[in-house]
Amino acid sequence: MKVYEAITEAKQSGRRAAVATVIKVIGSSYRREGAKMFIDEKEERVGLISGGCLEADVAEEAKAVISSGKPFTKFYDLDEDFVWGLGLGCPGKVMVYIERVS
Amino acid sequence: MHKDKAYDSWLEAVRNNRSCGLATVLHGEDAESFEPARVFLDEDGGLVSTIDDQTLAGAVHTRLKEKLVEDNAKGEIVKIALEDGGVVSIFVDIHHPPVQVMIFGAGHDAVPVAKYSISLGFDTTVVDARETFNNEKRFPSSERIIAQPKFYGEHINITKNTFVVIMNHHMEKDKESLVFALQSEAPYVGVLGPRSRREKMMDQLHEEGVSFSEFELSRMHNPIGLDIGAESSEEIAISILSEIIALSKGHRGGFLHDKNSIHKYPTRYEMPAGSVNG
Numbered sequence: 001m002k003v004y005e006a007i008t009e010a011k012q013s014g015r016r017a018a019v020a021t022v023i024k025v026i027g028s029s030y031r032r033e034g035a036k037m038f039i040d041e042k043e044e045r046v047g048l049i050s051g052g053c054l055e056a057d058v059a060e061e062a063k064a065v066i067s068s069g070k071p072f073t074k075f076y077d078l079d080e081d082f083v084w085g086l087g088l089g090c091p092g093k094v095m096v097y098i099e100r101v102s
Numbered sequence: 103m104h105k106d107k108a109y110d111s112w113l114e115a116v117r118n119n120r121s122c123g124l125a126t127v128l129h130g131e132d133a134e135s136f137e138p139a140r141v142f143l144d145e146d147g148g149l150v151s152t153i154d155d156q157t158l159a160g161a162v163h164t165r166l167k168e169k170l171v172e173d174n175a176k177g178e179i180v181k182i183a184l185e186d187g188g189v190v191s192i193f194v195d196i197h198h199p200p201v202q203v204m205i206f207g208a209g210h211d212a213v214p215v216a217k218y219s220i221s222l223g224f225d226t227t228v229v230d231a232r233e234t235f236n237n238e239k240r241f242p243s244s245e246r247i248i249a250q251p252k253f254y255g256e257h258i259n260i261t262k263n264t265f266v267v268i269m270n271h272h273m274e275k276d277k278e279s280l281v282f283a284l285q286s287e288a289p290y291v292g293v294l295g296p297r298s299r300r301e302k303m304m305d306q307l308h309e310e311g312v313s314f315s316e317f318e319l320s321r322m323h324n325p326i327g328l329d330i331g332a333e334s335s336e337e338i339a340i341s342i343l344s345e346i347i348a349l350s351k352g353h354r355g356g357f358l359h360d361k362n363s364i365h366k367y368p369t370r371y372e373m374p375a376g377s378v379n380g
Contacts, residue, residue, distance in 0.1 A: 004116045023193045024179055032365065034177035034195050069136045071129050097128060097193060099138060101109070
């Protein structure tokens, strides 16, 4: 619910922001389809779309979406050995849709 | 700038705790507009569409309607064939109001139930007339209703998303809370305590001339919680909330060990909650 509050607040204040939504999950993942993260132009984030694995990268992509206004779908294929090496614990294939919402 | 009436309707419906769906056309690389076309559908059938192609809009509307009736909480990508031979990918997002947990009784063992309930993101309410117990310090972030049982009807709103936990540690108060809660739409009315106490309570209510319909009783759970051997207040709170999580998602509890699938997508809790499929 906090994500929706953040979107509404951004729209009202005119602050530019994007929302990332998990639209497809293949294999294991902490969050399911529909999970959302809000990112504003100051890179403030609300909500989680994974167990902490994708948030930083998605926030980076969101910056481009906020400036261009063009929605973007990113596919992550997280290999277990690779993410473990990064100290991340959530392998799986995840599609994330990022769009500007205000 | 985003001036999307379907998206605005979605935000408003979510804010108002309504069940609703939003379908968003996922852009191809060659999309002409950055503004995604969408269809919003509210639980009462209210429809807002910004998709120009009427055939496509109709197909999306049909899929949204199916998803809302399925009461399936999982979003999905739907591919719809166009008349010109192309295929459009659409993400169908479904929102259902958050679970509400209403705790009758503000004793020391209610404190961890409320605390964990809030951590889980549940709208949490504590009902107890004793302000020395039912206060902000003991129940931060919970809504608190200070009311005697005879005034419950005026102060308390129980919906089909409200999971009720009765833990007054007081037979008369528990009886009054139970009678009140079973008359509501609550899918779950849990009564703390052993089965023998519940039977005594039901006997007393019977002698007082109170009778329940089969439907009313079908929502009553006792003893409550998953069978994890909980003893401390904290453990009991985890046990109770585990049961609420499971029922709210149509699961039955138990160990995942050796199960082929961790998540399943059954219909959400049904009325009665006890009838959900294993």
